[in-house]
Amino acid sequence: MEKQEIKVTGICAFDIIAKIHRIALDVNAIVRKYALDENEIPLVDLLRIIKDNEFKAKVKNQSPDEIEGKYPLPAIIIRKDGTYDLLLKINKEKCCTLVYEIKTGQTKELSFDEIQSLCGNNFIILTHKLINSQIMFGFKWFFYEILNYKQVIGEVMLGSFIVQLFALVTPLFTQVILDKVIVHRSMQTLDVLAFAFVAVMIFELLLNFSRKYIFLHTACKIDAKLGSKLFRHLFSLPFVYFENRKVGNIITRVRELDQIRDFITNKSVSVILDVFFSFVFVIMMFLYSKILTSIAVLFVAIIAVLYLIITPELRSRLETKFQTGAQSNSYLVESVTGIQTVKSLSIEGSMQKKWEDYLAKYISSSFKLSNMSNISSAISQMLQKGMTIAILYFGVKLVIDNKLTIGQLIAFQMFANQFSGPVLRLVNLWNEFQQALLGVDRLGDILNNPPEIQSNHSITLPKLSGNVRFDKVCFKYLPNSPLVVNNFTFDVKPGMSIGIVGRSGSGKSTITKLIQRMYLINEGAIYIDGIDIRQMNPLWLRHNIGVVLQENYLFSGTIRENIILPKPDAPIELVIQAAKIAGAHEFIQELPEGYETFVGERGSTLSGGQKQRIAIARALITNPKIFIMDEATSALDYESERTILNNMDKIVKGRTTFIIAHRLSTVQNCDKIIVMDKGRIIEIGNHNELMSNKNGYYHYLYSQQGLINA
DSSP states (O other), X not given: OXXXXXXXXXXXXXXXXXXXXXXXXXXXXXXXXXXXXXXXXXXXXXHHHHHHTTEEEEEEEOOHHHHTTTSOSOEEEEOTTSOEEEEEEXXXXXXXXXXXXXXXXXXXXXXXXXXXXXXXXXXXXXXXXXXXXXXXXXXXXXXXXXXXXXXXHHHHHHHHHHHHHHTTHHHHHHHHIIIIIHHHTOHHHHHHHHHHHHHHHHHHHHHHHHHHHHHHHHHHHHHHHHHXXXXXXXXXXXXXXXXXXXXXXXXXXXXXXXXXXXXXXSSHHHHHHHHHHTHHHHXXXXXXXXXXXXXXXXXXXXXXXXXXXXXXXHHHXXXXXXXXXXXXXXXXXXXHHTHHHHHHHTOXXXXXXXXXXXXXXXXXXHHXXXXXXXXXXHHHHHHHHHHHHHHHHHHHHHHHTTSXXXXXXXXXXXXXXXXXXXXXXXXXXXXXXXXXXXXXXXXHHHHTSOOSOXXXXXXXXXXXXXXXXXXXXXXXXXXXXXXXXXXXXXXXXXXXEEEEEEXXXXXXHHHHHHHTTSSOOSEEEEEXXXXXXXXXXXXXXXXXXXXEOSSOOOOSSBHHHHXXXXXXXXXXXXHHHHHHHHTOHHHHHHSTTGGGOBOOGGGTTSOHHHHHHHHHHHHHTTOOSEEEEESTTTTSOHHHHHHHHHTHHHHHTTSEEEEEOSSGGGTTTSSEEEEEETTEEEEEEOHHHHHHOTTSHHHHHHHHTTXXXX
16 A cells, blocks of 8 residues: 555555455555545545445444454454554453554554543444355355255155154054053954054155155255365465465365265264154153153263263364374375476485374374274163163063053163164264364365455456556565565556566566466556456456466376367367467477377476477467466476577567566567566666666676676
């Protein structure tokens, strides 16, 4: 934010909250649009600006302890003097808050009383409209998703209820046979009961099958929807998300979907429904004997309490197992990806030892988890047998006292087993349930992160001309880290070629990532054809920018399939045209299968120069008006680099081109060359202008590379 805007603390506070939500605001555009000056903005105008930028805003007059846990933070503090600060955190135990002062840029700890005197407990609560409208991923997501299948779930629940009613038949039949048929020796009654029992059994079998089929079909639909949502959302996350996490860790989180799938599609939900309807048996048991019912319920309650007690430790061990599994998985991915380095350094032995260390930790955590599950399962089985013995012991006493018949006792025992059975099956599934809970949490790390595109009003243009303007651009990776790009200002006319050089870590590659909106700038703005790129649709923007990196990833498939990735409907004529411009057509023609040659995983069947030329052809297939080459030739041999440089005129023709390079010979024909150091521009000019300054950094680099006399 520019210095003259800092006094408008309301806009500053809103901008900070927007950044926390990863929403890009063009503060300069807001200042111009609403004709703001250095004076503080009135509350009503600030609320209008917030709502115009797709946030919801409500003014609340509540103490901090009332706000904590009820509303999202940060919130904007409305000071009594008309300025604004940010409420970052509330600590109820210490009765204090953490406040960020906009004017000073410092954080302070203020008590509840100090906050009261500062602002009279007046706050603006902000939530982003789109983020707030989305259901956070968790079991709540499944609940809302299941509500889309109300009719199906209703049928499943009705089927479960009827199945439980049918389950009443067996104990009742047993009671009648023991108390009536055997006593009266009535064979005719026995035949009728047997026929009815078989009919009920067949009907119950068909109903059970139908119930499970319907539910499994619905569960598979939800599973497919979640799998599709997961992949789509993962690839809509900002680039920073992937930079901050290891590939193996992300893959491990995605695989948690299998854990959830197993829990949903197996017997788990059916068991939960059976537990819900098993209270029908409790009612029947209560009609037989209050004492025996109390004994059965007591034992089941003890088993349930046992599992509630061990749940924290169980979750802790599940967490440890996940972490050790993620570490070993990440190490495996890194080891296989870097296999060439492993073999060239002959470090297989040390890699094996490290892998065995990771494996030992994982196996140890798995053993501890399984051991705990086995112990708890053994205790529950012992308690179940204890319940059976207790019911028989007290039941026989009731039979002797003529308060129960033999048939009633056996029927009660069967009812008790049918009541405790689903509960014990649920207990046996407790481990899987906890794993599913953790799986939901892990997937939530992906699905609850906001995607890049948050605005429904993202700008797309009919076409680009290629004008790029940097206006006092500043960027840093973390709030407390130094600036990587500092006050970068430069104007690029359409069709110009710009070389950017400087020592490692000077911010060259960061500039190209900012152009692509891989990162959001902290201050200033980048304009393409006069439009702030923060207001552009990032997918559309990147589709119109061709990028070639030092290491380009070729996907498994043919050469043609790799070239047409950005434009799947491209005809072969366009593919050949792009390949010719990139200098790739000749070597492709020499291959036995031509453009249908398989490149292997990561392009393993091709040389470095061949892969680079295919990458250039891929970047050109969409005919982008902005073209970026980020160290694209630095890892190539002289001949491969010369081939690409010889085609450079064709590659950059009609495009605004940015060439990042260490080798100055790569950029010496550029229209302008920017020399960077510590994120700043220290020199600008064409090759001859920069060489004329013998005390300049460019001249020094050129001489160090031995090019002056070359």
